[in-house]
Amino acid sequence: MTILESIRQPRDLKALTEAELGELSDEIREFLVHAVARTGGHLGPNLGVVELTVALHRVFESPVDRILWDTGHQSYVHKLLTGRQDFSKLRGKGGLSGYPSREESEHDVIENSHASTALGWADGLAKARRVRGEKGHVVAVVGDGALTGGMAWEALNNIAAAKDRPLIVVVNDNERSYAPTIGGLANHLAALRTTDGYERVLAWGKHVLQRTPLVGPPVYEALHGAKKGFKDAFAPQGLFEDLGLKYVGPIDGHDIRAVESALRRAKRFHGPVLVHCITEKGRGYEPALAHEEDHFHTVGVMDPLTCAPLVPSGGPSWTSVFGEEIVRIGEEREDVVAITAAMLHPVGLAPFAERFPDRVWDVGIAEQHAAVSAAGLATGGLHPVVAVYATFLNRAFDQLLMDVALHRCGVTFVLDRAGVTGTDGPSHNGMWDMSVLQVVPGLRIAAPRDADQLRAQLREAVAVDDAPTLLRFPKESVGPAILAVDRIGGMDVLHRADDPEVLLVAVGVMAPVCLQAADLLQARGIRCTVVDPRWVKPVDPALPPLAARHRLVAVVEDNSRAAGVGSAVALALGDAEVDVPVRRFGIPEQFLAHAKRGEVLADIGLTPVDVAGRISTSLAAGESLAKQSPDAQEHQA
Numbered sequence: 215m216t217i218l219e220s221i222r223q224p225r226d227l228k229a230l231t232e233a234e235l236g237e238l239s240d241e242i243r244e245f246l247v248h249a250v251a252r253t254g255g256h257l258g259p260n261l262g263v264v265e266l267t268v269a270l271h272r273v274f275e276s277p278v279d280r281i282l283w284d285t286g287h288q289s290y291v292h293k294l295l296t297g298r299q300d301f302s303k304l305r306g307k308g309g310l311s312g313y314p315s316r317e318e319s320e321h322d323v324i325e326n327s328h329a330s331t332a333l334g335w336a337d338g339l340a341k342a343r344r345v346r347g348e349k350g351h352v353v354a355v356v357g358d359g360a361l362t363g364g365m366a367w368e369a370l371n372n373i374a375a376a377k378d379r380p381l382i383v384v385v386n387d388n389e390r391s392y393a394p395t396i397g398g399l400a401n402h403l404a405a406l407r408t409t410d411g412y413e414r415v416l417a418w419g420k421h422v423l424q425r426t427p428l429v430g431p432p433v434y435e436a437l438h439g440a441k442k443g444f445k446d447a448f449a450p451q452g453l454f455e456d457l458g459l460k461y462v463g464p465i466d467g468h469d470i471r472a473v474e475s476a477l478r479r480a481k482r483f484h485g486p487v488l489v490h491c492i493t494e495k496g497r498g499y500e501p502a503l504a505h506e507e508d509h510f511h512t513v514g515v516m517d518p519l520t521c522a523p524l525v526p527s528g529g530p531s532w533t534s535v536f537g538e539e540i541v542r543i544g545e546e547r548e549d550v551v552a553i554t555a556a557m558l559h560p561v562g563l564a565p566f567a568e569r570f571p572d573r574v575w576d577v578g579i580a581e582q583h584a585a586v587s588a589a590g591l592a593t594g595g596l597h598p599v600v601a602v603y604a605t606f607l608n609r610a611f612d613q614l615l616m617d618v619a620l621h622r623c624g625v626t627f628v629l630d631r632a633g634v635t636g637t638d639g640p641s642h643n644g645m646w647d648m649s650v651l652q653v654v655p656g657l658r659i660a661a662p663r664d665a666d667q668l669r670a671q672l673r674e675a676v677a678v679d680d681a682p683t684l685l686r687f688p689k690e691s692v693g694p695a696i697l698a699v700d701r702i703g704g705m706d707v708l709h710r711a712d713d714p715e716v717l718l719v720a721v722g723v724m725a726p727v728c729l730q731a732a733d734l735l736q737a738r739g740i741r742c743t744v745v746d747p748r749w750v751k752p753v754d755p756a757l758p759p760l761a762a763r764h765r766l767v768a769v770v771e772d773n774s775r776a777a778g779v780g781s782a783v784a785l786a787l788g789d790a791e792v793d794v795p796v797r798r799f800g801i802p803e804q805f806l807a808h809a810k811r812g813e814v815l816a817d818i819g820l821t822p823v824d825v826a827g828r829i830s831t832s833l834a835a836g837e838s839l840a841k842q843s844p845d846a847q848e849h850q851a
């Protein structure tokens with residue numbers, strides 16, 4: 215049995231010797247590389263927190279002491295040490311979540327993967343402990359990237375002022391989000407991190423002294439203390455100390471003894487403490503360290519030796535189509551600029567950044583700032599394109615509404631990972647944008663069905679300079695082109711039939727699902743028209759009169775059913791006095807457990823068979839209804 219296998223719960227760590235702890239760290243890294251290569255997941259971030267997590271669970275008594283993980287993607291080691299070592303179905307249906315999960319363990323608190331929230335949770339938990347007179351520490355682990363999010367500072371502002379409320383903030387500073395973390399904060403962390411002299415002296419001392427048994431360790435401790443003293447005396451007073459936090463660090467986050475020593479000091483301090491740990495994303499796995507783009511922030515299923523992907527990509531991604539087209543637009547329009555929230559490569563803006571380095575900004579994990587600064591850019595005469603994942607735009611709703619839309623700013627939002635993403639769990643599905651944003655006056659929303667439409671609609675969007683525009687597309691590969699057979703108003707007709715009964719409104723990537731459903735219905739003698747509205751907000755004025763020529767309208771969208779495009783179409787029909795029933799197909803109002811996109815779509819009835827089946831049943835019910843007495847009809851309506 216390996217040491218790792220012997221760890222069933224955190225207290226099993228306490229008896230391990232220093233040598234065994236080193237061995238355990240090696241075993242964990244070995245486990246992570248092979249397990250995550252088999253399933254895909256967040257490899258780099260977890261390789262960077264091995265020693266930090268071991269030290270946390272040796273110093274604190276989880277779950278009495280609450281250990282919170284910001285963003286949660288770096289919680290695999292925490293899971294391994296809290297009784298969860300079956301990673302065979304990590305992020306897969308029925309397997310471990312890729313994030314903390316209360317259902318999995320009493321050691322887990324924050325389940326969502328949206329960054330910069332852990333300090334707020336910690337502030338609330340610490341206040342609750344104070345009010346209820348409960349013992350126990352609250353510890354929040356936050357990355358340097360997550361620390362660039364505004365909410366982290368809202369929380370720090372509260373935490374720092376509470377001198378008598380013990381709360382420990384552990385900054386996991388690996389200098390990166392995906393790419394190197396940007397901004398004044400990153401520069402400040404660097405200033406705290408590198409007073410070169412004592413770092414080099416410390417590194418040398420550690421190297422020499424660790425090879426000098428007996429005398430080595432106490433001398434190393436003394437040297438470590440000297441470094442601390444030197445820093446206190448000469449290094450700049452830190453931003454954190456100026457705020458009122460006790461600052462402990464910088465600590466070598468891969469030296470378990472050093473981290474434990476710092477955490478024990480922090481534990482003794484009866485107030486807010488910040489422990490600054492220096493770590494390396496991808497530590498111990500050369501291919502990750504060599505991967506300059508993101509140190510293997512997320513990896514797909516791959517060969518752990520060669521890092522070659524083992525699942526063939528299904529062709530070009532939506533992201534790459536956007537990335538290429540925005541460069542072409544940038545060539546033609548020098549007023550077009552771009553903003554990313556710490557995800558330059560994942561959202562496809564890297565080619566634009568390479569071509570136009572002065573026209574793209576990484577604002578950190580700060581979607582709210584991205585939206586507001588875009589309002590400033592637009593007001594300054596430019597046309598900003600803000601590229602974020604759909605789920606993360608939720609965070610910037612007010613800024614889109616009150617800063618961009620109210621001021622009628624020509625800003626284009628490009629939402630990647632819209633719809634069901636699946637394996638990243640409930641907080642990553644881009645399933646709310648076409649509902650939440652329905653209420654934004656003047657905002658125009660497009661949902662492209664294929665690459666050609668993405669290119670066309672992106673161009674139409676950046677041509678609007680007096681209102682916000684938005685495109686949204688999913689994570690998967692782009693399918694084949696879907697040609698229109700006609701155009702009605704601004705809508706593309708994808709399929710038509712003589713004397714049609716059903717109008718299928720296919721929203722974006724649901725076009726193939728609707729076309730297949732139309733074929734299934736045709737086989738049952740039910741004739742359909744299939745339209746792609748292209749721009750789903752506002753509803754095309756040609757849609758109600760088209761609907762009036764059918765017996766039933768079905769709107770199919772990869773978005774929440776609640777207040778989505780289906781609801782907007784139903785409202786538009788009502789306003790136009792078109793009395794045709796509307797059936798809404800979308801994502802139910804629930805949080806979707808992690809599973810593959812296809813599995814989730816099948817579970818929620820967004821497949822051609824489900825859509826065709828429900829339409830057929832609906833028509834039949836309508837027919838039987840029509841044959842019944844008027845009051846029976848009234849009742850069922």
Ligand SMILES: Cc1ncc(C[n+]2csc(CCOP(=O)(O)OP(=O)(O)O)c2C)c(N)n1
Pocket residue numbers: 259262285287288327328329356357358359360361386388390391392495511555556557579581606609
């Ligand atoms: C609000 C929000 N925006 C973007 C993301 C995407 N994201 C996930 S992890 C990550 C980088 C996090 O960097 P850091 O906090 O330093 O943690 P590390 O991965 O370095 O351990 C980003 C941008 C997110 N999870 N939440």
Ligand SMILES: CC(=O)[C@@H](O)[C@H](O)COP(=O)(O)O
Pocket residue numbers: 285287327511512560631635638689
């Ligand atoms: C934790 C986080 O938010 C990101 O790392 C996200 O998991 C990446 O998702 P993709 O793998 O779809 O780019």
Ligand SMILES: [Mg+2]
Pocket residue numbers: 357358359360386387388389390391
């Ligand atoms: Mg980081």
